Amino acid sequence: MSMFSIFNVAGSAVSAQAQRLNVVASNLANADAVAGPDGQSYKARQVQFQTVPMGGPGSAGVKVQNVTESDQPGRRTYEPNHPSADGEGYVTHSNVNPVEEMVNMISASRSYQNNVEVMNTAKSLLLKTLQMGN
Template sequence: MINFPAIDIAASGLSAERFRMEVTANNIANANTTMTENGEPYRRQAVVFSSLADPLFGSSDNEEMLGVKVMGVQSDPTEFPTIYQPGHPHADADGFVKLTNVRIPDEMVDMITATRAYEANTRAISAFKEMVEQTLSLLQGGR
């Protein structure tokens, strides 16, 4: 079987960025959630990526890159903002409500960044496909 590392690298990027878009969409969907099962507002989630490298190709300075991997999702530890809203069902005894630490402008930047990275990986796959097609065309014309 023929292996195309360029396709594998771009495909790993597509998968990772798709996952980041899903997590970001979930953050946006929960931007107004002031109470979860644990009794706190929704805490923003962030995706952690790591590069995939082949250690067989030398030291850490000279490893062959094999793509990107999602290492996991971590909670954003920033404080929850509070507002004074004594009539809110989740207000404390002093009338303050803890809000989620999701900031819509930050989420939109993450979504745009993930979308652009996804598009770049798609274009890389398309460019590679065109190069292979042109090479096959040249080889067939040379017969």
């Protein structure tokens, strides 16, 4: 793997993790959302990654394959006076688990930071290599 392939691989990972962070932010923003007039509540979304070949042999990056919605039912609470309550007095909330999303956010953030560090290290090594020629 050439030094330049490192930037492609780490760059693809940074881009994928940025998309993952956006999905987590959307999930957290809708954690307390209730069902709308159509009776449907917000469903948590998860990012699925896919390995993609990059450059030469043995070099693979990552991209977001798709974003899927969770099929878990929303949390229902009995609140008969709530304006969004159904005929039985229940309000359906989103199925987002804030604790899981916070863990997911920390993981994505650390992955993002690690890949930025890989690019910075590769840049530093390339600069040192250029300085050796002088």
